[in-house]
Amino acid sequence: MIELRETMAELLSEALGLSSNYVSHVECMKSESLACLYYPVCPEPELTFSTSAHSDTTFLTLLLQDSIGGLQINHQNQWADIISNDKFKSVEHRVLAQPVGPRILVACFYCPSSRSGSKPFGPIEELIFDRRANSI
Ligand SMILES: O=C(O)CCC(=O)C(=O)O
Numbered sequence: 549m550i551e552l553r554e555t556m557a558e559l560l561s562e563a564l565g566l567s568s569n570y571v572s573h574v575e576c577m578k579s580e581s582l583a584c585l586y587y588p589v590c591p592e593p594e595l596t597f598s599t600s601a602h603s604d605t606t607f608l609t610l611l612l613q614d615s616i617g618g619l620q621i622n623h624q625n626q627w628a629d630i631i632s633n634d635k636f637k638s639v640e641h642r643v644l645a646q647p648v649g650p651r652i653l654v655a656c657f658y659c660p661s662s663r664s665g666s667k668p669f670g671p672i673e674e675l676i677f678d679r680r681a682n683s684i
């Protein structure tokens with residue numbers, strides 16, 4: 549997972565047009581926690597959700613899931629992502645209950661290091677769009 553984090557940090561940095569070590573350097577995904585999720589078979593999935601709509605507060609979530617399905621994302625809502633200044637949004641998603649299964653997956657949540665305490669994170673300076681400079 550550590551190697552995967554380093555690779556993802558490099559790819560995310562480059563996708564933002566930043567130097568490849570940028571995300572790693574600011575330590576916004578320095579620590580990770582794993583959750584093993586188990587969704588039992590639901591006899592009446594149309595009456596409920598496995599997980600209601602939400603967006604993760606982590607910097608990045610990676611999922612290793614089986615073939616049962618059910619995860620949905622919402623492209624319509626405009627959620628602000630203060631780290632990448634809206635370039636990467638925290639996508640709203642939910643999980644439908646399934647009449648088959650169980651559904652089993654592992655979620656890895658990447659967060660700033662707990663050792664960085666209350667270190668504030670703001671928009672990446674290089675990504676701040678100056679409307680005044682572009683209005684001429
Ligand atoms: O079960 C899933 O596919 C997603 C779980 C999830 O959204 C979460 O743990 O934050």
Ligand SMILES: [Fe+2]
Binds near residue numbers: 603604
């Ligand atoms: Fe989630």
